[in-house]
Amino acid sequence: MRPLRLAIVGCGRITEDSHMPAALKADGIELAALVDPDVGRAGVLKRMYGCSCELATSLDAVIDKVDGALIATPNHTHVGIARVALERGRPVLIEKPLTPRHAEAEELCALARTHGAFISVGFMTRHYPVVGLMRRLLEQGFFGRVTRFSFEYGTRGGWAPHTGYNLNREQSGGGVLLVSGTHYLDRMLFWFGSPRAFSYADDSHGGVEANCKAKLEFDGGLIGTLFFSKTVVLANRFVMETERYRVEIPWSERKRMTLWPRERPGVVMTLEDSPAAKDEDCFELQLEEFARVVREGGRPSVTGEEGARSVKLCEDFYGARARLAEPWVRYPGAAAAA
Amino acid sequence: MSAMIGIVGASGFVGSTLCERLYFSGNRSFVPFVHSPGNAWRIARLPIRLHSLDLLNRAQVFEAVSSCDVIVNCALTGDDLKSRGLRNLADAARAARLKRFVHLSSIAIYGRDPAPGTETEAAVPAPGDNPYGVLKLDQDRIIFELHRAGVPCFILCPGNIGGPYSLFMLGLARRLAHGPLPLVDGGRYPSNVIHVDNLVEAILAAVGAECGAGERYFVNETRPVPWRQVFEDLGRLLGIAVSYVDVSRDDVVPLLRSTEPRVGVAGHLRIAASGEFRAALSALPAFRALNDAAMGLFGKLPARYRHGLRERLTWPIRVTKADSGPSLDDRYVTVQARRVYHSPQKLREGLAWQPALGYVEGLETTAAWLRFAQAVPADS
Numbered sequence: 001m002r003p004l005r006l007a008i009v010g011c012g013r014i015t016e017d018s019h020m021p022a023a024l025k026a027d028g029i030e031l032a033a034l035v036d037p038d039v040g041r042a043g044v045l046k047r048m049y050g051c052s053c054e055l056a057t058s059l060d061a062v063i064d065k066v067d068g069a070l071i072a073t074p075n076h077t078h079v080g081i082a083r084v085a086l087e088r089g090r091p092v093l094i095e096k097p098l099t100p101r102h103a104e105a106e107e108l109c110a111l112a113r114t115h116g117a118f119i120s121v122g123f124m125t126r127h128y129p130v131v132g133l134m135r136r137l138l139e140q141g142f143f144g145r146v147t148r149f150s151f152e153y154g155t156r157g158g159w160a161p162h163t164g165y166n167l168n169r170e171q172s173g174g175g176v177l178l179v180s181g182t183h184y185l186d187r188m189l190f191w192f193g194s195p196r197a198f199s200y201a202d203d204s205h206g207g208v209e210a211n212c213k214a215k216l217e218f219d220g221g222l223i224g225t226l227f228f229s230k231t232v233v234l235a236n237r238f239v240m241e242t243e244r245y246r247v248e249i250p251w252s253e254r255k256r257m258t259l260w261p262r263e264r265p266g267v268v269m270t271l272e273d274s275p276a277a278k279d280e281d282c283f284e285l286q287l288e289e290f291a292r293v294v295r296e297g298g299r300p301s302v303t304g305e306e307g308a309r310s311v312k313l314c315e316d317f318y319g320a321r322a323r324l325a326e327p328w329v330r331y332p333g334a335a336a337a338a
Numbered sequence: 339m340s341a342m343i344g345i346v347g348a349s350g351f352v353g354s355t356l357c358e359r360l361y362f363s364g365n366r367s368f369v370p371f372v373h374s375p376g377n378a379w380r381i382a383r384l385p386i387r388l389h390s391l392d393l394l395n396r397a398q399v400f401e402a403v404s405s406c407d408v409i410v411n412c413a414l415t416g417d418d419l420k421s422r423g424l425r426n427l428a429d430a431a432r433a434a435r436l437k438r439f440v441h442l443s444s445i446a447i448y449g450r451d452p453a454p455g456t457e458t459e460a461a462v463p464a465p466g467d468n469p470y471g472v473l474k475l476d477q478d479r480i481i482f483e484l485h486r487a488g489v490p491c492f493i494l495c496p497g498n499i500g501g502p503y504s505l506f507m508l509g510l511a512r513r514l515a516h517g518p519l520p521l522v523d524g525g526r527y528p529s530n531v532i533h534v535d536n537l538v539e540a541i542l543a544a545v546g547a548e549c550g551a552g553e554r555y556f557v558n559e560t561r562p563v564p565w566r567q568v569f570e571d572l573g574r575l576l577g578i579a580v581s582y583v584d585v586s587r588d589d590v591v592p593l594l595r596s597t598e599p600r601v602g603v604a605g606h607l608r609i610a611a612s613g614e615f616r617a618a619l620s621a622l623p624a625f626r627a628l629n630d631a632a633m634g635l636f637g638k639l640p641a642r643y644r645h646g647l648r649e650r651l652t653w654p655i656r657v658t659k660a661d662s663g664p665s666l667d668d669r670y671v672t673v674q675a676r677r678v679y680h681s682p683q684k685l686r687e688g689l690a691w692q693p694a695l696g697y698v699e700g701l702e703t704t705a706a707w708l709r710f711a712q713a714v715p716a717d718s
Contacts (some may be wrong), residue, residue: 015584020443066561156377157349157374157376157378157379158374158376159376160374160376160377161375163704164375164388164390166375167375167378167379167382167388167451173572175379175382175383176379203383204383205361205383205384205385206383206384206385207381207382207383207384207385207386208382208383209383210379210380210382210383230380231379231380231503231711232710232712233711234712235712242407258388326710327703327706328501328704328706328707328710329358329362329502329703330535330694330695330699331359331363331694332357332362332363332694332704333362333363333364334358334362334363
């Protein structure tokens with residue numbers, strides 16, 4: 001069986017730290033090309049990992065020599081690069097968010113359908129076994145009626161891409177909601193579907209937001225809250241209140257969820273799939289799935305349409321944005337500026 | 339047109355507050371220099387351009403400083419490498435003939451237990467064995483040299499910095515919620531915690547000062563606030579039932595000295611003979627062979643010699659009881675032992691500094707942020 005010849009477009013930090021090692025390890029993948037406008041940077045990664053792949057400054061130069069492309073570039077460039085691949089019928093795995101704007105995401109999905117290709121979106125945490133387990137248990141009604149949930153994720157700063165694009169609204173499309181929050185939005189949509197109403201607030205003063213909060217209402221009376229931060233460390237977990245349990249999944253937990261049964265005070269339960277899933281690299285799983293879908297057909301875990309759905313929700317949030325209260329700010333002129 | 343202020347370390351706690359203060363008051367004549375975009379989220383909320391600056395890159399520093407009239411140095415002080423960065427910054431400031439250079443130092447230059455008499459800046463700094471104080475004092479010397487070379491310099495010495503985004507106050511809130519806090523001599527010594535907004539006003543006073551360059555200035559609340567009051571007031575604002583264990587300052591003072599334990603010759607031998615050390619070195623194939631040979635020889639020694647060597651190198655085995663009481667070796671305990679209030683009188687009189695917030699209002703803003711940051715669990 002011939003492996004899928006892959007081009008990785010974008011040789012920044014996420015490629016250096018995660019996609020390169022995953023591509024070199026993954027079954028069914030042959031790293032055929034590294035693409036970056038700064039070909040020197042691509043060369044550094046090639047030497048760092050001792051590969052024999054081709055180097056190029058644009059995907060056009062190598063698209064006819066590869067079977068698919070992984071796009072890990074600043075968000076605003078996703079659409080242009082993905083077009084190059086999709087118009088030639090090549091599937092793409094695109095880092096999240098799919099695009100900063102929903103119209104662009106829709107355009108890419110249509111392009112994929114027209115040319116018989118597909119889009120997979122790099123929400124790698126979807127490959128955490130606990131994410132699939134939660135979805136199945138929700139579908140089976142295991143928890144009883146779900147009344148509330150909350151997602152919290154906060155760090156003081158953190159991820160710093162080489163280009164610094166994530167602090168530039170034009171390039172990233174947004175702030176912490178897009179950078180950190182979309183992982184949780186994707187899970188939320190996967191588990192609970194789209195909300196029927198929401199309110200949203202963030203602390204952007206014209207730049208990217210560093211903190212945001214949202215409250216969501218779903219059919220059936222379910223209420224969800226979101227809090228994402230790049231200035232404060234939060235509990236970094238998902239918490240769900242249901243008729244039968246309080247359920248918790250820490251952000252970094254891949255396999256297990258913890259349950260506190262309402263009828264058994266003082267008892268704590270841990271749930272995971274049986275047999276227990278192997279502790280595998282999700283970037284690698286994502287690429288192996290990409291190769292499998294090319295080879296055998298089917299659909300990836302996160303399709304372009306699903307990626308577009310979370311972009312739409314972000315866009316709706318930003319469109320309905322309120323100013324997050326900062327009652328600690330007492331600078332002269334701050335109220336007027338706000 | 340107002341002077342162009344370059345803010346070095348703009349993504350840090352003080353630098354970010356200064357950027358916000360300038361931006362919200364309508365001043366756009368500042369350039370934020372940041373080391374890494376990963377930590378610059380707070381100021382990236384503003385529609386301003388961030389400039390990347392590596393203080394160790396001399397050419398980059400010279401170019402950055404050449405576009406400014408004033409430099410405010412809020413860069414983090416961590417090690418000697420940072421002093422090299424400051425040297426680059428000072429050289430660039432001299433070459434650019436800056437109008438002002440404002441540098442953040444610390445009351446740590448007077449050590450962790452300054453003697454009475456250090457209430458004013460007239461006292462000679464003596465950091466003792468406090469490495470942070472030693473480093474800050476070395477950096478002050480670079481700044482005084484720069485002043486003598488013709489760039490008017492101001493050195494500001496705050497204590498612990500409070501206010502919104504303060505990690506010191508975040509830690510304090512969590513410590514108060516955690517359980518009984520050892521209270522040193524009834525919590526009567528001055529806290530020397532300055533609200534970051536008031537520190538920023540001090541920076542701006544220095545930037546705009548007509549005279550008073552080449553001097554050091556303490557930045558502190560306008561009256562001494564004892565620790566117990568800070569604990570009580572913060573606890574009340576956050577809904578924490580604060581509790582204490584009374585301790586004497588005499589019990590805490592030994593902990594103010596450098597805690598680096600001395601390891602003698604016997605200690606070094608013990609480490610060298612330990613399994614952990616030999617296992618780590620065995621990653622080198624040559625050492626592994628050497629170690630195996632040594633172990634072989636050791637095994638051939640008569641039992642009484644083997645036991646004797648083991649006894650000398652590994653005994654006594656120290657087993658201690660778990661200490662059930664709160665530890666005194668805690669930042670929020672040792673800090674209470676400082677008896678001196680470092681007065682900001684010189685700053686008020688010399689640079690016409692006016693604090694933005696009084697103590698009460700300042701603590702309210704801090705508490706408002708701490709609640710947002712979920713510093714204290716709802717059920718505490």
